[in-house]
Amino acid sequence: MHQNSDIKTLAELLVHSLKLYGHNFIFGTTGAGEAEIQDAISKEGDIKWIQALHEFTAVSSAEGYSLAKNKTGIALVDRIVGTQNSIGALYSAYINMAPMLVFSSRDIAGTHLLKDPTAHYSSKHLQIVEPWVKWSNNSQTEKMLEEDLSKALFITQLEPKGISFITLRHDLMQRRYNGIKIRIKNFYYNYRVPDEKTIGIISNKILEAQHPEIFISHAGRNPEYVETMVKFAEMFGIKVRERRYFMSFPLRHPLHLGFSPRMKPPELGNDDLALLFEFGILPGNKLNENVDVIDVSTDFVRRRDIYSGGDYGSSNLFNSMDIICDLGPTLEVIMKHAKIQGSDMNLIKERRARIEDKHNKLMEEIKESANNDIKSGRITASSIGHIINSNWENGMTFINGSISLNTKINLQMDLPEPGSYFSNPSGHLGSPVGMAYGAFLAKNEENYLNGIRNYKPVICITGDGDAIFGNFTSALWSVKHYNLGVVYIILNNGSWAVEWPYFENTIERIVAEKHDHQFIDLDSPRISYSKMAEAFSISSYDVRTLEEFDSALKNAINGARRGEPAVIDIIMDKFNP
The missing domain is CATH 3.40.50.970 (Thiamin diphosphate (ThDP)-binding fold, Pyr/PP domains)
Structure with a gap:
């Protein structure tokens, strides 16, 4: 009391x-x-x-x-x-x-x-x-x-x-306090794990599979789950692919095989077992019926581990098992239960060797993509991601609000630390610009409250359309007023480019065939986000080359350590499908 x-x-x-x-x-x-x-x-x-x-x-x-x-x-x-x-x-x-x-x-x-x-x-x-x-x-x-x-x-x-x-x-x-007593509780949360029979079935399916694969979407929202998922994948020799809304599995880990599309179903290839870890499938999409699918989720309605899940959520039509539980503790129990024999170890070693070979090839492709764009001097998703990654420091946080360039940027980012990456799986434009300064206060709470200006910066990259939806000027006022070290990077292509594929899929395709951009246009005038920043006395940079971007980012990060926000306006060619 x-x-x-x-x-x-x-x-x-x-x-x-x-x-x-x-x-x-x-x-x-x-x-x-x-x-x-x-x-x-x-x-x-x-x-x-x-x-x-x-x-x-x-x-x-x-x-x-x-x-x-x-x-x-x-x-x-x-x-x-x-x-x-x-x-x-x-x-x-x-x-x-x-x-x-x-x-x-x-x-x-x-x-x-x-x-x-x-x-x-x-x-x-x-x-x-x-x-x-x-x-x-x-x-x-x-x-x-x-x-x-x-x-x-x-x-x-x-x-x-x-x-x-x-x-x-x-x-x-407004009422006067009359001496009422408030109880301050310490909350206790119990873990939900499947029964022993279900754990045994899952364990056996994993050991019997020749080509299992893990797909992860939201599991990294609990940072403590990341280490558990890594141990689980290593123990059983299972390849992993992400929808990266959180840092759920380190990209440079040899069992990581890249990212799965946001809205399309995962490509299963020769998989015979798919383990969906908080990874929903939008209704109307189909999975290979010959693949055994174990769906592990924390949400029985399945609305929240899927891109734009809304009030319907995920389909469970193709699942052989629907497991509702707390993922991290459940994986710990499965690992404890599994009885791996000598023959199983040989199979696991073979799996890992195959997966690591594919991983190494993927990493070479990622590196080559960035190198080609860097050499050509082109501002692309790969070259932008590469430069951010080359300036990255432990303790920093990345908020990725971009949509059309999201995956290619993420492929260049190492981000080994759980809890270092956040995104916007809702599909509702705008939230990342506010999320960024909330994340800054979370990551720097003690220093901020004690007035110690030695901060871990937050980098928020997003599109020009997303920034407009997110009340960007509101965020700019807040980061300046409270001295919050957020670096905003705006991908300024004068367009809501992410909307264009919908026009290509209309019945008559009138807009697509006429190349009529008026419905996605943010150009003429091209919005100057650096001028917006200047209006709030925030450091700002107009960037048109990779050299300018690298220099601006270095300066912006240095300022953010002291609680000085910045805006980097990357002036890109207008989106032209």
Whole structure:
């Protein structure tokens, strides 16, 4: 139980309780409905308010913090209008399985002490958010405050991790504190693992297979799972391919065979066993019916380990086994159960030799692709990725919001550290620009709170269209105002290029055959992201050559270590399909 005689209102009690639960940041925006809570934040002092200029960016930054810290991120939005503004960010966080607690203020007609006629009266917040949150509640009474907070925080970290959403009555937050005691809980989470019979079946299938393959999508969101997956693949001699939304398996590991397409089904080749580790298949896609498929997921509805899974999620039509569990602990149990005989060891050695040969060839192709582009001086996905990788330092974090160039950039990036890479599997454009500065605070929390400007930079690369959707100017204001060492790299090709394939697949193909770009156009005028940065007194660079990019990146990283953000605007040729 906690009781503090210095607390005067329920808003102060809420904010103080969040601090006692170990939260140092609240990401949000201004708003009349939040005034009591912001009053309490100002009084508390030890909990930092991180202001955004739009709710979408505020919630996206809480998402980035939660993923990079592997801890519940806290956001506060203003009434029904702020809730509506944040929906896209909530969807992005939902697909990323980001643990977040989002508060929204709520005014009840006739109760607003300021008698504000524009108070946005509404009690229907929950109807808007419920598709994308794990639990939602209108907090109604002061007696329920400790229960609401405890349940909300617990649920965010329970697999599959996700969002709790609570509305806070403005009049309730204004009430005088009457000595109510708040219980601060230590949560206990048990692991879900399959029964012994199921573990035995999986183990036998792996040992009996001649050509097994692991496909991973979201598993690296829990950094501690990465080492387990590496041990598992090594123990059984299994090749691995990723959809890289997180760093789920080190690219340079000899069992890694590259990346699988975001939306298309994986190419199984001569596989006779496919192990899908939090790797969903979009409905309508088909897998080879002759391949044994074991699908291991944390989400029984299968909406969140798949690109743009939405409310339908993954298909399970081709799975021979659907396993709902916690992946890391389950792999540990399988390894413990497996009884590998001498004959099995010979098979595993043969597998590893074949896989390592393919891996080495892939690495040579990746290296050659970058070298060719570097020699020619061309700005391409490969040469951009190569230069970022050559300037990389341990402890840095990479947020990749690019779409059409995503995979080729990733192929050049070593990124050996779990928790060093995040992306946007939702398909909802814009969230990476806010995620980046939330991730910066997560990775540099201790130094930031103690005023020690010796930071680990965050690099966020994204397209010009994505930046526009993400309220880029809101993010620029925040990174400058709070001295956050984020380096934004904008792939400026004057187009929403990722949308073009859809025009090539229309029935009549009118737009495609006319090369009518007006529906994806971001050119004439070409947007200057460096000029945007200048408006916020942020260091900026216009880049048109690889030499300029390398020099700009070095300077930007040096500044980011001191908490100085930067924008690198890569001026590319206009997209021309």
